[in-house]
Amino acid sequence: MGGIGEGDGRSAGPREQTAGTAPKAQLSEDAVRVFRWVSDQGSCDVRTVGATLGLPENCAASAVRTLTDLLLLRHVPEDPDRLVPVAPDAAIAALIAPKEAGLRRQLAEIDQLRGELALLTPLYTEGRRRWQGRPALTEVTDLKTVVGMITEATMRCRREVRTCHPGGGRSPALLEQAFVRDRDMLRRGVRMRTLYQHTARYHLPTQEYARRMTAEGAEIRTLSELFGRMVAFDGETVFIPHQDDLDAAIVIHDPSTVAYLCTTFDHAWSLAEPYQPAWTESSARDEVKQAIVRLLAEGMKDEMVARRLGMSLRTCRKHIAEIMEQLGAASRFQAGYLARVQSSGPAATAPGTA
Template identity: 35%
Template structure:
């Protein structure tokens, strides 16, 4: 085969890097596939192509491994060509590159493994730095109560709260008010954001009746998504959720994050409505008539609906309506709980 000239070298190099066959090269390849042993003279005569175009096409096909010299032409000046199946050509041409890719992939995997080996230590270090950086995870309810008690005792300026749900349990009003009253005695500003639904709830009404006249501020919004407590503008106590369920709490001291929570609280507070105090606190004697008081006394004594109906001189259906109304007012889930809450509210006093 004649020595390659400049243009042929360039074509061979470019084709070896990127398969970009010309129309002439594709025509020569297909003709070679149907005519094994093709030489340049035959290609010229049969395809009507000049020698320079035939030579360029053969060079590009050889570089792409799509043709090879006939086995009988080795060392001969007369060269003929045989077409190679495309899949074999691809295997031959890309073998070196595939080997390089495999080596590179292995190298990347090894380097990734080396980086990932640092991950456990990194996570341990980050977890240990949370308390220093200003975030502490509190896992259990007992720990939450212990930490909250300490924070409440040390608070000097502000206590801003947001409580989700129906607010205070009537059974916990006195305990909650005792803690808040002690803070207010130290000059602590007390704010609470509750949900609108708490306006008709016994526990919230009783707490508001005690706290608002003493100087506490209570407002409501349609929905409080999660419990938030901010103390002295320096630390925050947030509900913690794991897989969508509450679990423990987060104690935040990071000044940037606390500052953000303060801004959110202020914005929410500006849109909230004052808790109404122009109603008697739930649990006052004026809310009960004699019949309701009698039903409560019988409930507290453990009597069934039939006995209550007989004592009141009414039907069992009417007695059950009285019982249902009282349990709804007290937010009680059982008769026993209704009796306990009625006693705590002073409704069973003689």
């Protein structure tokens, strides 16, 4: 339909209108009056429509603009000042039908997407049923079963394993067994992060294990104290020791508990130092001594301090003797107190020998 939406530059002339783009204009009483009158007359002169109907010029111009936007009036190509009416059905076909077609396409796409996603519902339901059927926490009391479950989890692991080993170094036999298993994981592209206590830097078999593992791509760090022993696979399964049985373990599948333990590991990891075998003059040695002082100040016995820091009682007492000599303390508690005073300033006076 030639000429629809072609303006002539006049203030009361029509605005450009693309077929299929519905305007936001609404029919006013003035627009209805103009359309009825033009329909009765068959045509009108855009310059005189307002005066003919007794409408103010701006109201008449707004009404004509609305009607042309809605494709209910069109200019005669031979006489741009003359308007003729257009059947509302034709305006509907030009303005609304394209939008309806677009909506139908969108609905078809939505139905297709809904159908494709619905195909996955049985898979999710089946998997959910398996997860819900598996207990969030399993107690395994047989050592061979524990080892077998860890081996199986190691073989299934695809992304990352986090291991936390409090205490001193492990036995050479266990380290060799772990090396073969862990090396295979690393070569599959699994990230491996291991936390030891600083005291593991003393242990020659652990030093060799750390050297071989880091060469394969493992990451190893140490802290003076660790939160507990655990092994986490892919952020989905965590093994922790049984508190009453050294040969038993607790296997955790609950997502919230697993996420909490992995976050705890990540926090400790951010505070830890990269493993270095030779640490006589390192900051790790100072950190161990600071931990000893802090635990002594809390009133812990030598045996408990040694256990907390993963060292032998003999090594612990050697460190304590060095600390007491450096501080001039006559007792372990006084050593802890003097160390706190020195770290906070000379505001307090050391008490007498406890």
